[in-house]
Amino acid sequence: MSSLPPVRIGLLGLGTVGASTLEVLRRNADAITRRAGRAIEVVAASARDIKKSRPVDLSGIELTSDPFKVVNNHHLDVVVELMGGTDPTRELVVTALKSGKHVVTANKALIALHGNEIFEVAHGSNAIVAFEAAVAGAIPVVKAIREGLAGNHIEWLAGIINGTCNYILTAMSDEGRDFAEVLAEAQALGYAEADPSFDVDGIDAAHKLTILAAIAFGIPLQFDRVYIEGISQISRVDVEYAKRLGYRIKHLGLANQRASGIELRVHPTLVPERQILANVNGVMNAIMVKGDAAGATLYYGAGAGGQATASAVIADLVDVVRALNSHPESRVPHLSFQPDALAELPIVDMHDVRTSYYLRLGVLDQVGVLADVTRILGDGGISIEAILQQEQAGGAQGVPVIILTHEVSERAMNEAIIEIEALSQITSKIVRIRMEPLA
Ligand code: NAP
Ligand code: HSE
Secondary structure (H helix, E strand, C coil): CCCCCCEEEECCCHHHHHHHHHHHHHHHHHHHHHEEEEEEEEEEECCCCCCCCCCCCCCCCCCCHHHHHHHHHCCCCEEEEEECCCCHHHHHHHHHHHHCCCECCCCHHHHHHHHHHHHHHHCCCCCCCECHHHHHHHHCCHHHHHCCCCCCCCCCCCEEHHHHHHHHHHHHHHHEEECCHHHHHHHCCCCCCCCCCCCCCCCCEEHHHHHHHHHCCCCCHHCCCCCCCCCCCCCCHHHHHHHHHCCEEEEEEEEEEECCCEEEEEEEEEECCCHHHHHHCCCCCEEEEEEEEEEEEEEEECCCHHHHHHHHHHHHHHHHHHHHHHHHHHHHHHHCCCHHHHHCEEEHHHHHHHHEEEEEEECCCCCCCCCHHHHHHHCCCCCCCEEECCCCCCCCHCCEEEEEECCEEEHHHHHHHHHCCCCCCEEECEEEECCCCCC
């Protein structure tokens, strides 16, 4: 074993992930040291309230409520950022990098929104920014894409990349439970973001998709080009109809490399029940990556939670320690491709994206309505794969009619929906969920 002194860590944040990281570092210290070649010691940490009782022993750690004191501490080698948000974390990380410290972070918002700038600063300081924990909790998918699939042309990736959304959708589907109640449970378990609307509105998944697409396709981080829909419009009725038709509703992040550019989208999706992703439940995440040489590969594991995320944070720490004495040019590039080899590929406009659709219409039970609906779809070049009409008392709400379509552009579907909703016999806004065969 090396006789070098321990690597000194400053920890920003002692919440769900910060406290678990400390705990796992302590519990597995021996194995971690044997892997890294040097001991890893947390010597300083910050939190908003340093008097708060924490589920971990903080003795021997210099505590402060000012995170800038940690990043400006000249005795540290690595800063681990587990605070969340972009303000003041952007400034903290840039300050740490400029002073030559390496950074490990679980903060997907920070990397997705400010990663291009942060990696440039890191490059200028010969510092490493490691962010495995920012995507899909415990799953080493960043490493898999950047290193394991480095020989491939990546065609597409699709994943369940928000544990909170998957936890909610699974409980709605398997137990018929209500959205709000399950969200509160996910918050109590430490899965949700500080602001849970980031989870349920799809923003957190879009942050992660931005990162995955950059390392898969060698493009800069472009969060503002991701099409985003969350799960708050998904009702138990749609979950039930989807099941009856042989599908599961999953919240997916999808990045496809097409001839016209890259598609980047996050939305609820009907996935055929025989597909593996349809059977990924609870807080678990899974990402399928299709490479031209490897074919389809799948990465599965816990997508959120303190210890699961700590596992990825510590793996990054070990990587950083192993690389401390390596020449910067021989390190794995932050975004997988060399910084001067990133490509400005076009991002496909969402209107031009083609998928098949699940539509749920509320329709007055009158002769001729379905003929009008199918005529509008036909005029828009939209062919129907299946229609399911419920025989139930209609009333003012109308009866539900479910239509599955073949593949069509988003533009054509938007136009058809506007025309159908204008029919006097349509009683409510049409529910539209995109479908993906994932094959
Ligand atoms: P958390 O439980 O809310 O912890 C945040 C910590 O940062 C707390 O200790 C808080 O102090 C401290 N903090 C926040 N703002 C601060 C400020 N302005 N000054 C000083 N300290 C501040 O959050 P978390 O769930 O651990 O998440 C941390 C990061 O990991 C986020 O970027 C999140 O997206 C990411 N992440 C989380 C998970 C997960 O499952 N939870 C999984 C993957 C990635 P107090 O404790 O005193 O309030
Ligand atoms: N809030 C996130 C989720 C944490 O539920 O997936 C893990 O990134």
